[in-house]
Amino acid sequence: MIKIENIHKSFGDKTILEGITGEFYKGKPNLIIGASGTGKSVLLKCIVGLIPPDQGHVYYDDLEFTGAHRDTKTEIRRQIGMLFQGGALFDSKTVEENVRFPLDVLTKMPLSEKVDRVNFCLERVGLAGQNDKMPSELSGGMKKRVGIARAIVNSSKYLFCDEPNSGLDPQTSILIDDLIMDITEEYNTTTIVVTHDMNSVLGIGEHILFLYQGHKLWQGSKDEITESGVKEFDDFVFANKVMQRLKRN
Numbered sequence: 157m158i159k160i161e162n163i164h165k166s167f168g169d170k171t172i173l174e175g176i177t178g179e180f181y182k183g184k185p186n187l188i189i190g191a192s193g194t195g196k197s198v199l200l201k202c203i204v205g206l207i208p209p210d211q212g213h214v215y216y217d218d219l220e221f222t223g224a225h226r227d228t229k230t231e232i233r234r235q236i237g238m239l240f241q242g243g244a245l246f247d248s249k250t251v252e253e254n255v256r257f258p259l260d261v262l263t264k265m266p267l268s269e270k271v272d273r274v275n276f277c278l279e280r281v282g283l284a285g286q287n288d289k290m291p292s293e294l295s296g297g298m299k300k301r302v303g304i305a306r307a308i309v310n311s312s313k314y315l316f317c318d319e320p321n322s323g324l325d326p327q328t329s330i331l332i333d334d335l336i337m338d339i340t341e342e343y344n345t346t347t348i349v350v351t352h353d354m355n356s357v358l359g360i361g362e363h364i365l366f367l368y369q370g371h372k373l374w375q376g377s378k379d380e381i382t383e384s385g386v387k388e389f390d391d392f393v394f395a396n397k398v399m400q401r402l403k404r405n
């Protein structure tokens with residue numbers, strides 16, 4: 157489990173996050189949702205430690221991360237897998253080298269063991285045998301799969317996905333969501349997915365945290381979205397006609 161307490165962040169005189177508190181659970185994806193520019197990625201970066209919050213605490217299971225000693229932070233970081241917005245593969249590296257990268261940087265495993273682990277992860281995301289392909293030869297959905305394989309290659313306890321569906325068609329998006337859901341359940345990871353994709357909310361939104369202009373305005377599951385009683389949340393969720401019809405039924 158990951159807990160955040162009273163996270164504040166400003167850039168200059170622009171306040172982005174104003175006291176966000178919440179919990180992210182093991183075994184089911186946790187979604188951070190909200191309109192564009194509302195602070196979702198900044199919150200994720202504060203949780204991962206890529207941006208230091210101005211105030212507040214992040215706890216990984218029982219360990220306080222924000223003010224922790226460098227060694228503790230490094231140890232926690234080793235257990236984090238990250239799927240970046242856009243995939244962020246190295247264009248000049250093969251699929252195998254991309255997936256192997258965290259093992260090359262973080263471990264002293266012998267090469268043969270690393271390759272075994274890479275093959276296991278590629279198989280898990282449906283890309284067995286694609287080791288020698290270059291990113292330029294892959295579709296958008298395949299690139300995301302490579303990104304997911306890389307995020308889990310280090311047996312991560314914590315998995316963070318920033319807009320995993322950006323740039324994908326609706327069907328491929330569902331496949332990627334299902335893969336994230338399955339991996340989360342199978343390996344019992346604490347998974348946080350940042351998204352503004354309503355299909356993801358309806359598909360895998362077991363735990364949802366809704367951000368609005370730097371505040372957490374609602375938290376709940378997809379089964380509770382019609383009864384939030386929060387106008388800003390309703391405006392976000394029921395912005396399109398299909399969702400409005402769903403609400404009326």
Ligand SMILES: Nc1ncnc2c1ncn2[C@@H]1O[C@H](COP(=O)(O)OP(=O)(O)OP(=O)(O)O)[C@@H](O)[C@H]1O
Binds near residue numbers: 167193194196199352
């Ligand atoms: N390093 C930074 N320096 C200054 N401002 C930043 C920085 N990072 C983000 N911001 C600002 O913080 C605000 C929130 O950005 P953030 O990327 O978290 O939004 P978001 O909710 O993830 O949006 P989107 O869904 O479009 O990705 C934006 O106004 C952005 O310009």
